[in-house]
Amino acid sequence: MSFAPYLLSSLTLAFLFYLFIPGLGAFLVRHRWRRFRAQVVRSISFPELHYGGFRxxxxxxxxxxxxxxxxxxxxxxxxxxxxxxxxxxxxxxxLIPGSGTGSDSSRGFPDETPKVVYWREISALAQGTRFYVAGHVREEAGGIVFRGSEVHDPLVIIYDGPEHTFLKRTIWTGRQRNEYWNHLTLPALTGGFLAQLVVAVISVSESRLAALVATVLALVPILPLVPPGVAGYYLYRRLWRSARRRRAIRDVVRLRDVDLPGRTGRSVWMLELIAVLFLLAGIWANGYGIAVILALTVFRP
Known part of the structure; x- marks a missing residue:
């Protein structure tokens, strides 16, 4: 087999494991948190349940x-x-965190993503723990109960921190810190690493160049973490964090029924694009350097 089929295999595997699968996870995660924020905003329109107010x-x-x-x-x-x-x-x-005090917090809001758990995973809760609940209410055996329907579950939030900032903090934190790093990313990167190693081992006897390319692609998951490409990774994280903060500000402002200019959304997308370009530049720089070293040593004719 010549160089071209091996190269095509390596590039296809790289696209599948390093881009498509983590990208799919990013889409699912962003959709889930967008739905959560919409559910919170929709709950504001529900009447507040109070003593004597249930009819x-x-x-x-x-x-x-x-x-x-x-x-x-x-x-x-x-x-x-x-x-x-x-x-x-x-x-x-x-589980909504309280007010943030770290260097990554803004306006006193935490730079964290809410944890999502189920009741069976909670071993104990202190009496007096604060809840926010919104959804379908009905009377059962003389009591008032929030209970999910076949279509919608109730929105249940456990929170801490000042009451007057609860809603803003919930909207602010209700998003993934980095959508690309999700539940599919680590398995995908591991699978990509192993798949590229297999291609390298199979192709080395027929095409050293193909084996070299596969080896470099196998190292893609760790390439952003070593110098000099780590500078691109650092800039990527800073810009992505800034874009996340801008999205959060936009959503909090919308709580006041204030529409931001359309260019605000475009500027966030542009910031994320620049962040990704810095990351790719760091990967390319490290990958090129490692390729040269391997070509002069391990894969030298």
Whole structure:
């Protein structure tokens, strides 16, 4: 087999494992957090549940403190004399961090992504833990209970920090820090590394150049982390963090029904594009250097 088929195999595998699979994960993650933010914003329009305010089944929102746990998945919240039950069976629970104090925080908001857990994963909660719940409410055995329907689960948030910044903090943090690094990224990078090594081993006896290319592509996952390409990785992280902050500011401003100019969204996309270009430049610089070293040593004719 000549050089071209091996090269095509290496490039195809690189695209599949380094771009397509992590990119698919990034799309799914961004969609999930966009849906979460939309759910939070939609919940604002629900009437607030208060003592004597429940008349019939419908959608409500409620803030309360943990009062008791009943059975396997029913918790009771209390606020101003009103006790409300929440069924947590198979319902995602979002843990919103308090105010940020680190160098990456802005306007006192944390530079963190909310953790998503399920009730069966929580071993214990202190009495008085604060909840925000929004969704379908109905009366059961004389009590008022939030319970999911076949279409929608209730929105359940456990939070800390000042009450007056709860909504802004929820919208601010409700996004992935870096969508490219998701649940599919590590398996994909590992698979790409192993697949390229297989191509290198198979092709080395027929085409040293093809084996060289496959070896360099196998090292792509670690290339951004070593000098001099690490400078590109550093700039990538800074610019991506800045783009994330701009998106968060845009979403918080929209809570006030203020429409930002269309160029704001374009500037964020441009910032992310520049960040990716810096990352690729770092990978290219390191990859070229390693290719030269390997060509003069391991793969020398």
């Amino acid at each position: 019939e089944t419908g959608s409500f929102r409620f803030k309360g403190r943990l009062e008791a746990v009943q059975g396997d998945d029913l918790v009771w919240l209390e606020e101003e004399g009103l006790s409300v039950g929440v069924s947590l069976r198979d319902v995602p629970i979002y």
